[in-house]
Amino acid sequence: MAEESGRGDHAFPQAQREGLYRAIHERRDVRAQFLPDPIPPEVLARLLEAAHHAPSVGFMQPWDFLVIDSLAVRERVHGIFQRENAKAAEHYSGDRGETYRRLKLEGILESPINLCITCDRARGGEHVLGRNSIVETDLFSTCLAVQNLWLAARAEGIGVGWVSILDQDELAEVLGLPEQVYPLAYLCLGYVSEFLEQPELARSGWRQRLPLAELVHGSGWGEPLADEALHEALAEVARS
Numbered sequence: 001m002a003e004e005s006g007r008g009d010h011a012f013p014q015a016q017r018e019g020l021y022r023a024i025h026e027r028r029d030v031r032a033q034f035l036p037d038p039i040p041p042e043v044l045a046r047l048l049e050a051a052h053h054a055p056s057v058g059f060m061q062p063w064d065f066l067v068i069d070s071l072a073v074r075e076r077v078h079g080i081f082q083r084e085n086a087k088a089a090e091h092y093s094g095d096r097g098e099t100y101r102r103l104k105l106e107g108i109l110e111s112p113i114n115l116c117i118t119c120d121r122a123r124g125g126e127h128v129l130g131r132n133s134i135v136e137t138d139l140f141s142t143c144l145a146v147q148n149l150w151l152a153a154r155a156e157g158i159g160v161g162w163v164s165i166l167d168q169d170e171l172a173e174v175l176g177l178p179e180q181v182y183p184l185a186y187l188c189l190g191y192v193s194e195f196l197e198q199p200e201l202a203r204s205g206w207r208q209r210l211p212l213a214e215l216v217h218g219s220g221w222g223e224p225l226a227d228e229a230l231h232e233a234l235a236e237v238a239r240s
């Protein structure tokens with residue numbers, strides 16, 4: 001008879017747990033702090049391996065990774081960013097507009113490597129297990145690959161910045177993507193002079209982190225938590 005396993009039997013040792021939470025809390029979106037130092041191939045390989053171990057619907061693994069070191073390609077992508085960012089800036093006026101224009105929102109040319117993580121929407125055939133009802137689950141899966149890479153990069157001391165102020169069709173054309181392949185994430189990667197303690201957008205006064213306790217509901221939207229102890233625990237983690 002199998003032995004009954006107790007709670008915590010499969011937990012990582014304390015130091016490893018702390019390492020994981022540290023990566024989660026100290027991961028930052030990096031735009032302004034990139035150093036030009038190259039990322040050693042074995043380190044980049046580890047990051048890609050981490051991304052490739054993300055969960056995916058029906059084990060579809062819809063991702064591909066374009067490692068973009070070509071300056072010519074990066075300059076074209078930077079041009080797309082500049083055009084799209086000028087359009088985005090039109091949405092803000094007055095002080096907000098000035099703050100927006102001051103924000104550094106990409107590190108396409110300063111970072112040594114750009115990485116595009118794509119989602120092949122046709123991988124695995126027409127019927128992928130688990131994707132029958134929610135067709136976007138391939139995109140969700142690819143986002144998880146991005147997050148795995150982002151956290152692993154933080155642990156390696158490498159900054160990652162996600163640039164989404166891009167026209168996806170133009171980007172797909174620059175990168176020569178097949179019709180069914182969607183350029184899900186355009187990332188800038190590199191060693192950094194520092195990791196900011198807070199998100200850049202919080203630091204610049206653009207937007208602050210919302211209180212977690214206000215985002216946790218009971219069994220229905222807006223219902224209070226039935227579990228008073230969880231309520232207390234949320235207040236406690238917010239204080240720590």
Ligand SMILES: Cc1cc2c(cc1C)N(C[C@H](O)[C@H](O)[C@H](O)COP(=O)(O)O)c1[nH]c(=O)[nH]c(=O)c1N2
Pocket residue numbers: 027028029030031104105106162163164165198199200201202
């Ligand atoms: C899908 C997606 C897309 C973007 C981003 C993130 C994500 C998840 N973020 C980064 C975003 O601003 C940042 O994550 C938040 O401000 C929180 O900061 P930290 O990531 O905790 O440093 C981002 N940042 C930026 O400067 N330019 C951009 O185009 C984008 N685009």
